[in-house]
Amino acid sequence: MSKTFDLNKILRPHIISLAPYSSARDEYTGHVGIFLDANENPYGSVTEEHYNRYPDPYQAEIKQKLAPLKNVSIDRIYLGNGSDEPIDLLTRATCTPGQDHVIILPPTYGMYEVSANIHDVIIDKVSLTDDYLINVDAVLQAITPKTKIIWICSPNNPTGNVMQPEAIRTILENFDGLVVVDEAYIDFTETPSWTQHLDQYPNLVVLQTFSKAWGLAGLRIGMCFASPELIRILNKIKPPYNISLPAQKELLKGLNESGKKDEMVADILKERDSLCNMLAQLSLVIKVHPTDANFLLVQFEDAKAVMDYLINEAIIVRDRSRVHLCAGCLRITVGTQEENEAVIESLKKYKPENITV
Template sequence: MSTINITQFVRKNILELQPYISFRDVNEFNNPVLMDANESPFGEFNRYPDSTHKKIRTQISELKNISSEKIAVGNGSDELIDLIIKIFCEPKKDSVLMMNPSFAMYGFYASINENSVLKLQLDENFEIQKEDFLNITKENHPKIFFLCSPNNPTGNAIEDIEFYIKNFNGIVVVDEAYIEFSDKKSAIELLEKYPNLIVLQTFSKAWGMAGARVGIAYASEEIIRLIYTVKAPYNVNSLSLNLASESLKNINEFKNNLQDILSERVWLNEEFKNIQCIKKVFPTDANFFLIEFKDAENVFFKLLENEILTSKRFPQIPNCIRINVGKREENKQLINVLKTI
């Protein structure tokens, strides 16, 4: 296990903060009369949600076989990304490192916090060149490295993730929003070994709850305490917490839906082989494909004419469009239009 002292990376003013604590959430009562929070006595959702997310953290703990004290719940992974930057990065001083291309919001939230954003260019297979990584970290000393795997928008899982955690003098955030679609192991199993590691997962993708905005962070107890110190008191609403909790009780439904998506991914991949306008389909470990077309702009607007919405990745990735896996009827619509181009 690494002996990194996490405190050295935390902003001094954050270390001095005292967290907001809801008295009712940290004490046990049998049948309390709630007159402490200026709530209305009427309404189905008249009470504030649990600020400590005890129920859902316990459920996730049992599912993932990890202590609930090493789990934080956020208003989507976006909130967690924002909080992590605020905890560790001094505005106008520290920098963050991210892959390029990758999920744009890492740079977005860093810029809001007035931190510079360093971009690690991926190779032609969308992998990290280890020498480039070592050079950029040695020269610039970034405070946080955001490593998205499987990566968005490329779809591939990054190889040898442990190398980057071990060789980074700062906080490594492995964003596993698409991990359920991959046969690669989660970085969660590396948490005991590396106290500078944070793993993000979400209910938005495989769990089918993008509208609920529920993200999860796994980290050392020390880092989780910091997240609960700086987060808003009631950051995840009752409706979303209840929905996520119910989903965790229906694991079979989750597994069936996941298998359907994986089966459709295989079906689509086969269908793409017969599409003349496609130049290359990149390997994917996610619920989407990055596809290089002969004329991506033409394809994008032809699909749009048929009200099929896709994600334009060019000019950053030349002639490429990102297309996620849908239901069979949606996937057939896509293929039918592509065959006419």
């Protein structure tokens, strides 16, 4: 059980007393009436769809559908412009520029570091082990009185593996700041979500996304689950209308199709196993790392040459060979059966002399 956690101790003092912007939809939340409060165009839109009215700033209808799907209460949900928005807001809410610290565990998702750099926050890097797991002792030793956030990606990007639960639990119980578990790829693993532990750990924050399993990357909507107190802070400092009306409408449709999402996930998992097996049989592949995500981290004898060759074949993968602990590795997203077979057929034909720069 986490020791007593005081959110106010890690918030920047002026955030606590900040008076948020009050939008027209904050002052009146009804849907019926003559709306003359927000300086909108009363005649409609230049498009066939009517987008002349501002969207719900707190996405209440979406949260009502999402809460039972995630088994969390509505007051624990924040929806942002991708997961990048809550990453930014959590940093801004807690970290004083030039003074406070965050801990990241490379190799990991790059936006934690980018957000810290944007806000002039000091970054303490604690490397994962050689098998891409959390070095708990090193993380605990890196914590200082100025450490506000520890970022943990699980399943991890770019390595694909789930972080050991006991390590996350130990960090939660021995750190007075926020522990953020980014679960962008949680739908592709059988490991339970950390959202089930929100009541137990008030310093726990969980990020998820609609971009991967739901196939809604173009809508740019991310989920943040946390204590009601922290959610209120995020709502206080967010942009007034952070998710557009078209995006909200499409997401509401999507939430009615959770069965289709499950079917797509099953197809991706089937193709992931097939792609993994086919890659492992290629002589130019050194290792296919175990994965719980919708991608594979694959080590090649000459990753840059293979990357250049695949680009010439109009097959685009991600070069991670210069990322910490990922030397010689390319990250390959699991595609359709046809796409995966095309990758394998191209790699079977690979010869260094095939590359034209």
